Amino acid sequence: MAESPVVVAIDGPSGTGKSSTSKAVAVRLGLGYLDTGAQYRAMTWWMLTNGIDVDDPAAVAAASAKPSIVSGTDPQNPxxxxxxxxxxxxxxxxxxxxxxxxxxxxxxxxxxxTELQRSLAAEAPGGIVVEGRDIGTTVLPDADVKIFLTASPEARAARRSAELKGKEAADLATTKEALARRDAADSGRKTSPLAKADDAVEVDTTELTLPQVIECVVTLVEEWKRRGR
Ligand SMILES: Nc1ncnc2c1ncn2[C@@H]1O[C@H](COP(=O)(O)OP(=O)(O)O)[C@@H](O)[C@H]1O
Ligand SMILES: Nc1ccn([C@H]2C[C@H](O)[C@@H](COP(=O)(O)OP(=O)(O)O)O2)c(=O)n1
Known part of the structure; x- marks a missing residue:
């Protein structure tokens, strides 16, 4: 008999390892993968490209139904x-x-x-890993396994800086400042802010390698399966 689908929600601030962990876990367990940050980025790209003033919430709201945003959920080729x-x-x-x-x-x-995210999760035949800021709290409050990743601001900034090197390189202090600004905005907004769901397992990745974080999440999903779903 085919296994029933598992829905995994992974939330946390920038640079905690959500994307790399979610992709690898999805590949290991044969699940789909959805990067919800990419959807918000795509909406933002469309607003900027079409000359909408992103600091005018009414203008953004009025235009928000216009772009058609489509996400492919294969973790090997999102x-x-x-x-x-x-x-x-x-x-x-x-x-x-x-x-x-x-x-x-x-x-x-x-x-x-959120509507797009819920329909993609509902359509995923074998289950899905969905990563973002409000997945466990708002988008998929009934997710089977919920993880909240954290890491020290220093570790997060160092990871992001290493990634940006050579491209849009910025020094560590500037990267750390930009992360702090985004954390504050994402945690402080009124509608579904970045937050840990009460029933999420918090994993501090500061001192962990990426393979260790992946192993930890795979173990949590396997435990959930063993418990009888
Ligand atoms: N535990 C870890 N230790 C060291 N580097 C990591 C770890 N987890 C992720 N990274 C690296 O940090 C960067 C940011 O990771 P990413 O998965 O994009 O985070 P997020 O999606 O939370 O912003 C990537 O370059 C990734 O390879
Ligand atoms: N579920 C989500 C996912 C992302 N967002 C917003 C807030 C985040 O700062 C941006 C970008 O998210 P993304 O995951 O791409 O950011 P990082 O890769 O971690 O830097 O989107 C959100 O509001 N809700």
Whole structure:
């Protein structure tokens, strides 16, 4: 008999290892993978490209139904398009990163993207790992396994800096400051802020290697399966 699908929610601030962990766990367990941050980034990219003032919540709300955002959930090849255009590279740029917290704080943006996320999770045949900020609290409160990743601000900034090296390189202090600003905006907004669900398992990844974090999450999912679902 085919196993019934498992839904795994992984939340936490930037640089805690959500994307790398979620992708690897999904590959290991044969699950789909959804990067919800990429969806908010895609919405933000569309607003910037179409000259919408991202600091005007009413303008963002009025435009939020326009772009068609499509996410591919294969963890070996996650894709994201806006109106048919592949935006996987431009959504990682500094301009989008600086504007994404403002756009994602707008309730109309969140309700639209939350709806997309719920239908992708419901459609995933073998189950899915969904990573973001409000998955365990708001998007999928009935997820089978909920994880909240944390790490020290220093570790997170060092990881991000290492990643940006050579591209849009910024020094460690600037990266740390930008992360702190985004944390504050994402945790302080009114509509489904970044938060740990009461029933999420918190994993501090500061002193862990990526393979250790992956192993930890795989073990939690396997324990859940053994407990009889
Ligand atoms: N436990 C870890 N130890 C060291 N580096 C890590 C760890 N987890 C992730 N990384 C690295 O940190 C960077 C950010 O990880 P990522 O998965 O994108 O985090 P998030 O999705 O939470 O922003 C990546 O370059 C990744 O390889
Ligand atoms: N479920 C989510 C996911 C992301 N967001 C917003 C808030 C985040 O700062 C941005 C970008 O998220 P993303 O996961 O791509 O950010 P990092 O890769 O961790 O830097 O999107 C959100 O509001 N809700």
């Amino acid at each position: 894709t994201i398009t806006v109106d048919g255009t592949d935006v996987s590279a431009p959504i990682r740029g500094r301009e989008v990163t600086a504007a994404v917290s403002a756009v994602s704080a707008v309730p109309e943006v969140r309700s639209r993207i």
